[in-house]
Amino acid sequence: MSSITSGVVDQSSAMLAADYDSRLYNNDLAPTVAAQRTWGTYNYIALWFSMSMEVTTYMLASSLIAGGMNWKQAILTILLGNLIVLVPMLLNAHAGAKYGIPFPVFVRASFGTRGANLPAMLRAFVACGWFGIQSWLGGQAIAAMIAVLWPATAHAPSVLWASFLGFWLLNMYVVWRGVESIRFLQSFSAPFMLVMSLTLLFWMLHKAGGFGPMLSAPSHFHTTGSFLRFFFPSLTAMVGYWATLSLNIPDFTRYAKSQDSQIVGQAFGLPVAMVLYSFIGIACTSASEVIFGEPVWSPITLLGRFHQPLAALLALVALLIATLNVNIGANVVSPSNDFSNLAPGLISFRTGGLITGFLGLAMMPWKLMSSFGSYIFGWLIGYSGLLGPVAGIMVADYFLIRGTRLDTVSLYRRGGPYEYTRGVNPRAIIALAAGVVVALIGLAVPSLRLLYDYAWFVGFFVAATSYYFLMLRYRPVTPHSPNS
Template identity: 35%
Template sequence: MSTESTGLVDEANRDDATPSQDVSPSLYNGDLAPTKHKGRRWGTYNIFTLWANDVHSLGNYSFAIGLFALGLGGWQILLALGLGGVFLFLLLNLSGFMGEKTGVPFPVMSRISFGVRGAQVPALIRGAVAIAWFGIQTYLASVVLRIMIVALIPSATTLDANEFLGLSTLGWISFVALWIVQVIIVSYGMEMIRKYEAFAGPVILVTMIALAVWMLSNGDWAIAWSTPDSLTGGDMWLKIVGGASLWVAIYGTFVLNFCDFTRNATSKRSIVRGNFWGIPLNMLVFGGIVVTLAGAQFRIDGRIIESPADIVQEVPNTLLLVLACLALLILTVAVNMMANFVAPIYALNNLFPRHLNFRRAAFVSAVIGLVILPWNLYNSPAVIEYFLGGLGAVLGPLFGIVMADYWLVRRAKINVPALFTSHPDGEYAYVKGVNPRAIVALVITAVIALLVAFVPAFESVADFSWFIGAGVGAIVYLAVADRRGPFADVSGEPIAVASTH
């Protein structure tokens, strides 16, 4: 596998290479190394297609349509998504600029605030959430594949009558097929992911717009803008702002490790432009499609759909149904690649840099995503709510701590080479490689975030748990952080040393 991660010690990109004496082999490999600007290929269009895929994920459609079911009308949903888009645009720029400047992935970025060893904590939390959702999203995509297979081969229904470990034979075939496809794509590294996202983005946009137009025609070119149970007054505005906050929380994973992608960005300008077209503007398009799909279906038969997949199943033409299913499969794979595959790959690289590279870590992540039998997780409300929900609640405090340290304590002045040394006097060594102040801040704010998310007494503010966690995390960290240490005034451009290549 070729890697873009050349820079600090180019020779460490080879499995048989020995890093220079200033770099600890337990902290460095070619995939964790900072990227150099001259080798970066992620421009405005590539950043945009990340969001063109992720915003239009089936999970996001289910969430936004759920707002319709909860009593928000068309314009209220658009306003909630618009507000959420503005918040995300600002947060993602803050996170993205970090990757563009330093060229390192999230686990290495976490070493700045948590220490070169303590960074395992945020990296593994983010990776665990991602692996679980990788398996779940693959399972949800396999359901769409089953629909497509039965539409093409009706006799395949006989393979859907038994059960082994929670799935039928057809279910296993569908799941494993998609699992293999994703492993193959990701095994070629970030460059292949970039190309796949660039291909999938337009496909998804065209498909979803076509589906909305088709539904609009079925509803005599009119939609229901609200349900009879629509909210009004203060309850309506609270739900709008709450919906915007939850929309940001959905992306709580991505705002945390956006640097995994922007470490390959050509410039800050490309990040801003890609985020602008891909977040606030794209989200308004997404909102328009949501309102059309939900409003048209409600006008037709008074039913509130749960997902675009519900509509796809009702497409009367087999060819169109198959094309729609293919588009949804392309979408889900694209979302899984960016949101749920890259993070655990870098987390595992960070954990075992001597033994893993991008391809090996990808395979390990995929195997874990398979053996946990993710359909059982998805079908267990307790697991989704308490385990994955609990880990998700911690992502807000992590974001607040990392951002506060980078932007407010260090003022974006980072000594990149020091991120790869385990020397006791290293700038990010702290106490045996761990910053106890960051750990204390995380524990305190994680408890607060979990209480807000799960204790019934805080139900009225539960929608804002991510913002509360991030804000309190930043405040607590700023209160306990040691600001006396000198910070190297470096540009962030990795320092290259002699290469044997």
């Protein structure tokens, strides 16, 4: 018999007796057992601090300053965006903690045992893009460190490309070591990153001559209308930044000791870490305008402006560790499981991680980060229109249709309650298509651009509403079982 402790279901007995389908099951996709539930509140706080304190978060915040906001407006936008995305994050985290299942297995409940590959591949595609971006930024940090020690290499393309490939290989090594190496890396690096980030902040504070000059840059928006035209797309981008993790958070909460540990850890860790590190990015960017006469939105470029080699070297090491943390935690765990879900008998977590790495190279990340405008209004908002509808369907299915009850064994079988039509739930596909089309139609129809500016929100609510009403007539019933 399975046991329930603090909202966590131990699936070990049920799965050992299950006649599972090898096409839907391997050790990496199997529900976690009690011995694997090792993540406490601190681990989830450390997860968010380690994933938030990295270069793209800094650049996300600094881009708001470059776009015309003052520091108060930027902080408010970031805080609000992260509080909004925390809601679907915690809702989707519930199933991972309760049943010990990863995202690609959880999404089988709504999309079907075969249909789940569609949202899993959407999430994996975005993760590959992020993996490439983070690897490129990590390579830039290594190249900048080499330039500090050996100035003659500062403008040598071969050094940058060698650094990029070297950092990519380092990521692959951590993937090969497995998920427990991720927990170890994040546990010791989170407090280290906090100390190093605060050191950078106070260094820039000293150079700028105090908080007054550092935060003196005024808002460039002189009317409420002009501010709102920039604010709402920026808010969507803030939500889009973690729209990826709001889907695959079960990949992490499946290791939770209890529901409380993941809820408290995430509710504290996500908004606090993002606001803290975003403030550092905002303050340092504002200070750069005082010191250098122009805002420098990239911390790597900013550090290269200083002539204190030891300070620059230590800061770049901190950036490198942070980039490694977030690349593994946010951009490898999910697509590795997603690719494994395509062919569980052939693709393991390690193999899925290698696939992610090679696709990340193929997506040419140096083009995705060509400017802060393409980063915010192209990349972040664009993919939020793809992932918002998936999140809406998952939340509507798990909470509104099923009341948080899943037949876990049937998630690994064909022909059960999640078979739908040959393994695909056509209602979920229709709802997904409706959400994506409405969210992204503003790209093709200028008069509907407002829908694109709200892409994540529009996609989420259109897909969730469509799915709910389509499924009311279907009314799936999860049978009573010791594992539900």
